[in-house]
Amino acid sequence: MFRHFFRFTLLLLTFAVLFFACGEDDNPIVDNDENGESFHADADGFVLKVDGQEIYRQFQGTQTGGITLKAGDELDVLAVFLDPTIGEFFPETTEEGEEHDHEEEEGFVLSIGGFDASIIDVHPHEGEAHEHEEGEEHEESGDDHDDELAHKFTFEVIGLAAGQTQLSFQLLHGEHADFTAALPIPVTVTP
Numbered sequence: 001m002f003r004h005f006f007r008f009t010l011l012l013l014t015f016a017v018l019f020f021a022c023g024e025d026d027n028p029i030v031d032n033d034e035n036g037e038s039f040h041a042d043a044d045g046f047v048l049k050v051d052g053q054e055i056y057r058q059f060q061g062t063q064t065g066g067i068t069l070k071a072g073d074e075l076d077v078l079a080v081f082l083d084p085t086i087g088e089f090f091p092e093t094t095e096e097g098e099e100h101d102h103e104e105e106e107g108f109v110l111s112i113g114g115f116d117a118s119i120i121d122v123h124p125h126e127g128e129a130h131e132h133e134e135g136e137e138h139e140e141s142g143d144d145h146d147d148e149l150a151h152k153f154t155f156e157v158i159g160l161a162a163g164q165t166q167l168s169f170q171l172l173h174g175e176h177a178d179f180t181a182a183l184p185i186p187v188t189v190t191p
Contacts, residue, residue: 046080
């Protein structure tokens with residue numbers, strides 16, 4: 001009898017510890033502003049686009065497509081993150097113009113690795129973000145802000161030699177990963 005009581009008590013304590021220890025407030029990845037809004041990028045997947053066309057999708061553990069280019073070619077690849085409720089989004093630390101009390105803002109950056117450096121080279125996009133021509137009028141509609149975010153999540157893939165490799169992919173926020181791709185991204189370089 002005492003043995004059953006001990007097991008039941010131990011089981012109850014285990015559930016209680018798990019229930020109270022796993023709250024969002026205790027998660028070091030989630031950073032809340034003064035209104036309690038999260039800065040955490042809650043993505044369930046991502047798409048990769050070239051010239052606005054989707055070439056790869058990874059969502060909730062499934063994948064379609066891949067990166068294909070010729071040796072000597074360069075591709076500008078845009079990463080857009082996926083959420084089942086809001087669809088495609090770019091992670092942001094705060095809303096534009098919003099102030100917060102962090103000493104230094106920790107932005108989101110892409111981390112790409114795990115590829116064969118004899119087949120491809122990968123680095124952040126070095127082109128300029130969207131610029132307006134002198135005298136060109138534009139509305140403060142957020143389009144410039146979206147262009148800046150798109151630029152921030154664009155990377156360049158350069159085909160060096162024919163072959164196949166893959167990329168590992170993470171979204172870093174400060175020194176920790178907010179999102180890590182569940183599957184490697186296949187890359188094919190043709191002659």
